[in-house]
Amino acid sequence: MISGVATYIDPVCGMTVEQGAGVTLHWQGRDLRFCEIACRDTFRSDPARWVEPLGHVHALGREMDR
Numbered sequence: 001m002i003s004g005v006a007t008y009i010d011p012v013c014g015m016t017v018e019q020g021a022g023v024t025l026h027w028q029g030r031d032l033r034f035c036e037i038a039c040r041d042t043f044r045s046d047p048a049r050w051v052e053p054l055g056h057v058h059a060l061g062r063e064m065d066r
């Protein structure tokens with residue numbers, strides 16, 4: 001992990017996205033960040049599908065998965 005840089009988990013593909021990278025989406029009061037527009041569009045087309053995985057990913061504290 002890179003210290004001092006806020007990172008986000010792309011809820012669609014699980015990638016770690018640094019602040020300032022990727023694309024953002026305001027959704028129900030949160031800032032979600034995605035590695036690319038395709039992931040954002042995937043989320044936006046069916047948000048409910050990704051909401052639970054989002055919590056799941058954070059609960060796991062998942063890190064690098066390359």
Ligand SMILES: [Zn+2]
Nearest residue numbers: 010013035039
């Ligand atoms: Zn992605």
